[in-house]
Amino acid sequence: MKKLVVLGAFLASVASASIPKDTLVFMSAGDISTLDPGATYDVFSSGLVDQMYETLLTYRGTSIKDLEPLLATGWAVSNGGKTYTFDLRRNVIFHSGATMTCADAEYTFERNLVTNSGASGNWFLSEALLGGAANAHDDKSVTWARIDRSVECNAKGQLIFTLPKVDPAFLAKLAYSGQAIVEKKYTAGLGEWSGTERDWKAWVGKDLTGSTLSKKPNGTGPYRLVRADANVHLFEAWSKYWGQAPAIQHVIRQRVPELATRQQAFLRGDADFIEGAGRSVDEAQVKGKPGVAWVDNLSNVGAAAIVMNQNIANRNLLGSGKLDGKGIPANFFSDVNVRRAFNAAFNAQQFIRDVQDGKGIDRTMLLPESFPGYDAGVGQYRYDAAAATAFFKKAWGGQVWNNGFTLTANYRADTPAAQAAMELLKKNVEALNPKFRVNLLPKPWSELFATSTRGEEAMVLIGWAPDYADADNFLYTFYASDGFYSPSSHFKDDQIDLWLKAARATVNTAERNRLYSLVGRRAYEQAPSIILPAPVGYAFYRSEVQGWTFNPMTALLWKRLSKT
Template sequence: MKSLALLGTLLLAGSAFAAAPRDTLVVQEAADTPTLDPGATYDTASGEIVENIYETLLTYRGNSLRDLKPLLATGWTVSGGGKTYTFDLRKNVKFHSGNPFTCRDAEYSFERNLVTNSAGSGNWFISESLLGTGSNAKDDKSITWAKIDKAVECNNNGQLVFTLPKVDPAFLAKLAFVGQSIVDSKHATGLGEWNGTEADWKNWIGKDLQGSKLNAQPSGTGAYRLVRRDPNTILLQAFPNYWGGPPAIKNVLVQKVPELAARQQAFLRGDADIIEGGGRSVDERQVKGKPGVTWVDNLPNTFAEALFLNEKIQNPKLLGSGKLDGRGIPANFFSDVNVRRCFAYAFNYGQYIQDVQRGKGKQRTMLLPDTFPGYAPNVKTYRYDPAQAKAACQQAWGGQMWQNGFILNANYRTGSVPAQTAMEILKKNLEALNPRFHIHLQPKQWSEMLTDANQGKEAIIPLGWAPDYADPDNFMYTFYSSGGYFFPASNWKDAQVDQWLEQARTITNQAERSRLYSLVGQRAYEQAPYVLLPAPVNYTFYRDTLLGAGAANFNPMTNFLATGTHWKDLSKK
């Protein structure tokens, strides 16, 4: 009870921290948490918490990216020429509400994701597997209730059966994604969420679940349940009836602390066990080697990051005059390839590696981790070249951009030193080319940026991608296809690239897929839809009182913020 009283004080005090007790994990991060509804979870800040409240059918084994093991499932069989998957489900499992976990909950969860599948969710790729399209029923009239109902069903033995329209070798890995967690159907419908029947399904097609009632009152089967939440703090407690046994950590406190210095001070005092850092350069200077700190280096990096250059900016507030008259930019400013090339040549990649990654970074040729099959090391890359940048700028918009100049307004994530540094490097180098070039930067809350990016309302935005499942398609299609998740944030479309990517999804020959991805990478170099940010060598750090973390248990698909492990696997000495 002493710990809960202390946590209540922390929750109310906001930024007034106290030393973290032994049975309590304190996590501090810069970003807010957009949602606690699995059906809307498609960002790392939300996923970090949702994956500890809810559970999926399958999860990753140890630190493997491809070896899966049962979680809420206990086993499965594949039949029907690779198109039918039958899952045995774990028994004697309870939701936080006290309701028992049944096959109906699993069926409801997947049907709910297929029905509500929206642009801001990660349900497009499970819809592709089960319905043959990443769209919802409003955008694709071939989707019917009968089609959804047939795709996932419970048989008479209480087994969950998926029926795919075609073979998908990545299907099992997709089921391990946090957004496919199993929700409590009785609890959800009792709150007023979709009732799970044909009678009500049309009212929920494409509905944004980010602010759903389930977001406010989650009920999962995971080791931790939500106790309290306010805009700056989330308090969770170990679920006493967790089927996997009681975890050592009894309480978890997740605090939003935008100021990096405040997070660092709390961490070094021992008031926080894990914090979101400020990038390698900052973290090595301020945290590494300090008393009470465990530093783990040379971990695998499975992220891809870029500065998005939006070719159709849907936010008049960022456009100034809305014209290329020296007092603003037009909404299609980045639709000119010479503008994009100018920005790509103006970015100092080496400086970013030194300033943010402390020399431990690598410039990739494409937005795909170099550890994944399909990565093409021979594709050309941009380099910092002021002369080339100037030449491209002078050609842009028939010379108008160079002659008239521009004012461009752009945002970066509040509290993110790497994002801010990247934008400041670009701003400095572009403004040095021409005194008529002006870029105005301002910080913005992550949840707002994410929503606006999905609606095409950001001009330039630093965005990264963590894999949903271990296949190159998850990166290449996501970034480069006009049907991919990031298309609304960039509005870049190339018909030949779309064709190559669709072709790569229909074949199993990895050599041929790699050839197609190489062609995509080369075309992307020529068209410069993004400024590719160098990839860092991954690392993590945490208080040395924390046990269960470290390289041996680190999985980059789990708990992005720091430990690479679920909270239930941690303890404190």
């Protein structure tokens, strides 16, 4: 109780006066889904997990491809590229006070393989170590023996991975936040998986989002969690951190849904970083103001789309469930003409002008243009009311145009750019036919993320930040029938699946690029989603903050920051 009183007084002092030089304050609209690395698969959660936990490897400086050791000190590759042997850093202390051992690393990766589910990033670890993305429930060839053999410690305390086949992206996969090392004894002591064959089956596919470890995190990183509730996370520097002691001793992450409140706090100097509202708003309200540092023309390696679900699981979004003007059937978007119509009704150029202040990239594929495999020659849907009308008249044998429809779509709450995109689409679709109705409702991010991955959303704006720098991580994710976003879209195209699998089976860059071009062209024809323009990257923060660096593959690391 005394600690909570002291912390409450500390928070009050920060809110009522200038922020101390050893303290950072972040304000964001998004809530936090989890603090368990094994379940971390969204940018808000990973932004905090990356401060408390550490991976074997990380990206060097600003590079998106060059890797360097973190909890590892080095590694060797043998057996024709199928065996990786890691030397681990010594004298690394968990926040619990225990010293990290190889057994902790082995437990971490086995835990991720055991609990692997579609709601986490462990599918690509499973692909590398077990040869497939599914867990033991969905793939009976996944046994405890196979999991146990895939990652082991030898007598020298080295961690050894044994892959069934070569995976050129394996090292990059290990740098992902979700592969951060957790302590075996501590985690098992919380009632999580024991780390043995005895209870492994009970944990297969287990959702770790709300795990006990999420509530009581324990990493090796430079910051440890001191307090958390629905709106505030308070961190302090870990006094026994193995690396250089950070200059920032305290970090407050606050959930502040109201944009105006975030902006006012930032401009007063009561917040060092805030989540903005899109370029047009941020340039008008923040850029050029006293005490503001603005960085522009940053590379954007994310991709976003409005995904149309071809088998909507939530019947509450279907209205009447029929094409009678009062609802839609669950398979409304299974007609390609419906999907093409919605694509033709979205005005990407207006979105770039109004939301991105003219600084957006109208992409042809759900892949960053900086990645190999991107094809600028792939067809694009342009805003065309006449074309949209023609597609709607073809859809469902004319029933859509004649009877109309009522569609309910949710979007991430307190996010102006997402709201603007959905409202622009709604306006243009409804303008085509007075019988068309699109109802929009805001929803908290954690809830929207969960319902979309369960296939419950009818139409949802979702994005993807790369787990590792490879085209497969985008195109397989969005377009494969067993990709991560497949439950959100239920899109399946046999030819695309064949091309994506062929691209995974070769290390020939030219051949992979050819196959990805074919995927892009087929995706244009099938129109499973509306590709959103990618904003040109920018960032802003209080000018007192020093040491800010940008790497699009990692979170902003607090340990590198200081304040004048």
